[in-house]
Amino acid sequence: xxxxxxxxxxxxxxxxxxxxxxxxxxxxxxxxxxxxxxxxxxxxxxxxxxxxxxxxxxxxxxxxxxxxxxxxxxxxxxxxxxxxxxxxxxxxxxxxxxxxxxxxxxxxxxxxxxxxxxxxxxxxxxxxxxxxxxxxxxxxxxxxxxxxxxxxxxxxxxxxxxxxxxxxxxxxxxxxxxxxxxxxxxxxxxxxxxxxxxxxxxxxxxxxxxxxxxxxxxxxxxxxxxxxxxxxxxxxxxxxxxxxxxx
Numbered sequence: 001x002x003x004x005x006x007x008x009x010x011x012x013x014x015x016x017x018x019x020x021x022x023x024x025x026x027x028x029x030x031x032x033x034x035x036x037x038x039x040x041x042x043x044x045x046x047x048x049x050x051x052x053x054x055x056x057x058x059x060x061x062x063x064x065x066x067x068x069x070x071x072x073x074x075x076x077x078x079x080x081x082x083x084x085x086x087x088x089x090x091x092x093x094x095x096x097x098x099x100x101x102x103x104x105x106x107x108x109x110x111x112x113x114x115x116x117x118x119x120x121x122x123x124x125x126x127x128x129x130x131x132x133x134x135x136x137x138x139x140x141x142x143x144x145x146x147x148x149x150x151x152x153x154x155x156x157x158x159x160x161x162x163x164x165x166x167x168x169x170x171x172x173x174x175x176x177x178x179x180x181x182x183x184x185x186x187x188x189x190x191x192x193x194x195x196x197x198x199x200x201x202x203x204x205x206x207x208x209x210x211x212x213x214x215x216x217x218x219x220x221x222x223x224x225x226x227x228x229x230x231x232x233x234x235x236x237x238x239x240x241x242x243x244x245x246x247x
Contacts, residue, residue: 008058010041032057033075040064054079055097062086076101077122077130084111095120099155100130106143108134119152126155 010032012024019027024045032043034056044064050072059079063086071090078100087093088111096112099122103109112118121144124131135155137143144154152159 008036009039010037010043012042012045015042015046038080044068050092066090077125082108084108087112088114091116093118097122097125098132099123099125100128101132103132103134105134105137106140106147109144109147113147116150118148119150121148121151121153122155124155 015024015027015030016022018032019030021027024042025048027046028048029051030043030046030049031053033053036058037054038058038060040054040059040061041064044067047067048070049068050070052068052071052073053075055075055077057079059076060081060083062076062081062084065074066086066089069089069091071093073095074087074090074093075097077097081098081101082103084098084103087096093115094117096118103123112121123144124135134140141154145151145159148154
C-alpha cells in the first residue's frame with residue numbers, strides 16, 4: 001500500500017500506515033517508491049530494516065540512513081543523489097541500486113569500498129535509461145571492479161558464478177543456430193546439453209538476485225533447445241535469432 005509523504009518528509013505515522021507495524025524498530029521490509037520524499041525523517045528509527053526501496057523520490061542527503069545498519073538491500077534509484085556519505089556504515093548491505101542519480105566520478109564511490117558484504121551494485125540501468133555521470137568515464141567498468149573486488153554483479157551483469165556460465169552457454173548455442181544451416185545443427189546433442197544443465201547450482205542472496213537471473217537464462221535456453229530439436233526433427237526449415245544478450 002502506498003501513501004503520499006506529508007510535506008515530502010517521512011513521518012512515523014506514514015511508516016506505521018504503510019508497514020502495519022506500530023513499533024518502527026520491528027519493520028523489516030519497506031517500500032517508499034515514488035512518494036516525493038526529500039527527507040528521510042523518522043525512517044532512521046527503523047533500525048531493524050533489512051530491505052528498503054526509496055526509488056523515484058527527491059533524496060539528496062543520505063547521512064540519516066547511516067543508522068540502518070541491518071540493511072541487506074537498498075534501492076535509491078532515480079533520486080537527486082551526488083554524495084554517498086552515510087552509506088559507509090551499512091556493513092550488512094549486499095545489494096545497492098544507485099542508478100539514475102548524479103554521482104559524478106569514481107572518487108564519490110570510495111566511501112563504499114569498506115562495505116564487506118556488497119555483492120550487487122547498479123549505477124546504470126539501460127532498460128530504464130537511468131545512468132550516473134560516472135558511467136561515462138573511460139574504463140568505467142574496470143575502475144569499478146578494481147575498487148570493489150568482491151562484486152558478483154555490476155549494472156545487472158553477472159560477473160561470476162553459475163549464472164554467468166549459463167548465459168555463456170546460451171550465447172554459444174544462439175551463435176550456432178544463427179551461423180549454421182539446419183543440417184549442421186543436427187550435430188547438436190540436445191540430451192547432453194540438457195544433462196549439463198544439472199551442473200548449474202545457484203545459491204541466491206536474500207533478495208533472490210542471482211536466482212532470478214539464472215531462471216531467466218534457463219528459460220531462454222529451454223526455448224532455444226526446443227527450436228534446435230525442431231530443426232533436428234525436420235519440423236522447421238528456418239530459424240531466427242531468439243534473443244540477444246540475456247544480461
